[in-house]
Amino acid sequence: MGSHPENLPSPTTPAGREGLEAVLARPDRAVVALDFDGTLADIVPDPEQARAHPGTVEALAALAPKVAAVAVITGRPADVAVRFGGFAGVPGLEHLVVLGHYGAERWDAVTGAVHAPAPHPGVTAVRAELPSLLEKSGVGDGAWIEEKGQAVAVHTRRADDPQAAFEALRAPLGELAARHGLIVEPGRLVLELRPPGMDKGVALARFVAELDAESVIYAGDDLGDLAAFAAVEKLRTGGADGIPGLLVCSGSTEVPELAARADLSVPGPASVVEFLAALAERL
Secondary structure, eight states, rough: SSSGGGGGOOSSSSHHHHHHHHHHHHHHEEEEEEEEETTTBBOOOOGGGGGTTTTTTHHHHHHGGGEEEEEESSSSHHHHHHHHTTTTTTTTGEEEEEEEEEEEEEEETTOOOEEEEOHHHHHHHHHHHHHHHHHHHHHHGGGGEEESOEEEEEEESSSSSSHHHHHHHHHHHHHHHHHHHHEEEEEEEEEEEEEEEEOHHHHHHHHHHTTOOOOEEEOHHHGHHHHHHHHHHHTTTGGOOOEEEEEEEETTTSSHHHOOOSHHHEHHHHHHHHHHHHHHHOO
């Protein structure tokens, strides 16, 4: 799959084909929304080392001026996604918005400013208790904590048995979160403790409504993206007022639930970037 227009891959479902056709017919009324880690950036052992895949910024800069907006929707703080993505000050990316912390934070390329709420008090309490909980859990040094400002995450990818460590921590972290008014969001060998009420589906639906968009593409790779998939599915079934949409799964092997609901599956971030470049060229 290259960047030539004829290499724009075809969705495997009728709903996906209708979604892509709607984007191609009226790109100025289309929203293209994308997860960051695992979709625009390769999954790496240390999330602090994650960076947008080579060619991402160029593809987005080619695409963004041709559509209503491009939105990156991520669990990361908005400013971190902007920094790791290299999105700031790029000509052509004026139509880019980063919705961080599942939409609780927002960065607009036009202003370069981040709008964020005050941190949930439960996050501060959980942060203080997590080290001793991990010490008592018996999972060893393989589990480690990622600070996310509005949330805190525990990764098990470095453990001797990552999946066993992940399963061992689900219940105790769930109890800790509930005690402080938080929820646990499971992902690919990561458990994130965050405030309830925001997810990628809520963020995407609000953004589509804000722009009065007529079509939407969403690409993601993890369990947290299921909410955004569900939001697009709901938009598609709105009858006469329905909004066509295309669901793209990036790297389908670790999260089969996502691949099963996608209209188009691609091997990972490199192929997502090729898809975005091909779409930009077609438009």
